[in-house]
Amino acid sequence: MKNLDERTITQAVIERNSSSGNERLKDVMHSLVQHLHSFAREIELTEEEWEIGIKFLTDVGQICSPTRQEFILLSDTLGLSTLVIAQNHKKPVGCTEATVFGPFHVQNAPRLPLGSNMSIGVKGTPWFVNGQVRGIDGKVIPYAEIEVWQADDDGFYDVQKEGLNEYQGRAIFTADQEGKYYFETIVPEAYPIPHDGPVGKMLEALNRHPWRPAHLHFMISAPGYERLVTHVFKESGEYLDSDAVFGVRSSLIAEWTYHENGTDQNGQFHATPFYTLDFDFILNHKKEAVRHD
Amino acid sequence: MKNLDERTITQAVIERNSSSGNERLKDVMHSLVQHLHSFAREIELTEEEWEIGIKFLTDVGQICSPTRQEFILLSDTLGLSTLVIAQNHKKPVGCTEATVFGPFHVQNAPRLPLGSNMSIGVKGTPWFVNGQVRGIDGKVIPYAEIEVWQADDDGFYDVQKEGLNEYQGRAIFTADQEGKYYFETIVPEAYPIPHDGPVGKMLEALNRHPWRPAHLHFMISAPGYERLVTHVFKESGEYLDSDAVFGVRSSLIAEWTYHENGTDQNGQFHATPFYTLDFDFILNHKKEAVRHD
Incomplete structure (x- = not known):
């Protein structure tokens, strides 16, 4: 697992997650990782867009409060x-x-x-x-x-x-x-x-x-x-x-x-x-x- | 658009997003919505799991600070x-x-x-x-x-x-x-x-x-x-x-x-x-x- 690249990373993450004892969680994470990675590959997500995405999700989380669920x-x-x-x-x-x-x-x-x-x-x-x-x-x-x-x-x-x-x-x-x-x-x-x-x-x-x-x-x-x-x-x-x-x-x-x-x-x-x-x-x-x- | 169900909702969201003047954003959102929805369909995400996911993402956002990027x-x-x-x-x-x-x-x-x-x-x-x-x-x-x-x-x-x-x-x-x-x-x-x-x-x-x-x-x-x-x-x-x-x-x-x-x-x-x-x-x-x- 020392030479991951854009072709091998998805399977590596799925394998890493496969030792959970929670079968449902394993299935959910398998599908999540596949779709998340497919999305990034399909649109060839750039690093700048990734940063915008990180900032967007952070902003969504930070504005949440007991009376606001963004x-x-x-x-x-x-x-x-x-x-x-x-x-x-x-x-x-x-x-x-x-x-x-x-x-x-x-x-x-x-x-x-x-x-x-x-x-x-x-x-x-x-x-x-x-x-x-x-x-x-x-x-x-x-x-x-x-x-x-x-x-x-x-x-x-x-x-x-x-x-x-x-x-x-x-x-x-x-x-x-x-x-x-x-x-x-x-x-x-x-x-x-x-x-x-x-x-x-x-x-x-x-x-x-x-x-x-x-x-x-x-x-x-x-x-x-x-x-x-x-x-x-x-x-x-x-x-x-x-x-x-x-x-x-x-x-x-x-x-x-x-x-x-x-x-x-x-x-x-x-x-x-x-x-x-x-x-x-x-x-x-x-x-x-x-x-x- | 008054009778959306689990089969028609994805296309409805993609169409709603299609009037943006930003072509790249449109492509990104098209792929994002498709993969997000495919994930939820594929694993038949329950409402309880959706709530856990909302809470998880909120917690990730709330713990972020100028010195921590969760x-x-x-x-x-x-x-x-x-x-x-x-x-x-x-x-x-x-x-x-x-x-x-x-x-x-x-x-x-x-x-x-x-x-x-x-x-x-x-x-x-x-x-x-x-x-x-x-x-x-x-x-x-x-x-x-x-x-x-x-x-x-x-x-x-x-x-x-x-x-x-x-x-x-x-x-x-x-x-x-x-x-x-x-x-x-x-x-x-x-x-x-x-x-x-x-x-x-x-x-x-x-x-x-x-x-x-x-x-x-x-x-x-x-x-x-x-x-x-x-x-x-x-x-x-x-x-x-x-x-x-x-x-x-x-x-x-x-x-x-x-x-x-x-x-x-x-x-x-x-x-x-x-x-x-x-x-x-x-x-x-x-x-x-x-x-x-």
Whole structure:
């Protein structure tokens, strides 16, 4: 192993990695090294470009913080996130599709009772969201945990706002016995992904815009069912055809219905116009763990 | 572009990137996206593994500092650095081979006169290094700039030592009119690459040791010649066959000659044993820039 050159180095690295006791890791590293090296060979990567790449990845890592995940953003904008989600969630027709997780989820969002207003001090047009959680077999799923997060009507998430001491526009609800959920919030707008960092520079160099169509994030968990991470997009909103992170599915686009101010169907009076959304989630059964006995 | 799935996403990303005015960037991104996605498909990357990968890359970025470059270390340990160097330095037989740059080079190393001791306060066995810089055509190259850096005899570089206010074991020399260089230092030992970070964890999971064989770094620049970045390795030292960063070339292994204390061939008296190294560097001519007129 003293005379490696551009022809022999790949096999040498793969052999060096082959003594791991972790078979899966070995397979992953084998494929990774082959593709990484094939990439460098195919485009005849120069040393100057290699340096630019090292600097880019370093910048991506350095800008990460507890409230900013630039590597997820990079994965999202390169379509890797969509690919990984798609190949891991091949579900029966009829299940709600999954989409990208995005970089703005946080641990420990506040748990709120059904019907609460989760916008918590954010101005915007009121929005009443409701629906039901069912299994692909048609059965109601009681007490599913429904985590929701969203941008405000300026396109910012709470974690992007400096000096904010509480969460805004995110909550965890528990559906009722009939699988029903309902809460109040404000209508989120389309927004650009954070583009003041290295991923933003990459998009600019690629002549790509950083915008995402308006959407509401959902993560739904219930015992015996696959966890669902998805969005609901606004019908006829902007950027549905050019989402910067390739997250749109037709089946996830829904009508966000506009209502003039006045009394709604439940007899409640609204001083200003408001929106409603009615969206049901259909969960897939969890794959049974393979038994080794 | 609303119904991307695991079959259509790759082409969608490539098309989205195709409006850049930078043709080279477009080619690089095309190949990058294809190989990144092929990797994820080939090993059927799970979401959990994707998360581990995001966390790993984030950790690599976060541990980087002005004196630590963990992404270069990652590139080195995956053999990418050796590949890039090899494919960018296909030189005529007879030229000194290039090898990895490594993460311990710094800007603004002290310029010292020929014959100086660059170890600057580091204990160790004295080492007298000398040689000549010539072109592949056999001509002497006068006044070449010779930058040298090395670990101490505990295997640490100056930048790894906290609280040190000066550079140790690194210097820039200018060869004389006959291309000759000579300086004093101490003998560096084999050392493990920094393995208290994410790259160290990767090596451990792969059952790989982090050691590099003893070596001295050189970077040699002269007008009209290709810059040479290389090492000189210690003959019959440990780890020559299993360098953690795949940097060893047979042609770069040289005798580090041991001498008992006493008077040397120049009549100089040495109270303790010492080593010498005599190593010539043969530079390649710079490729002429392609003219566009």
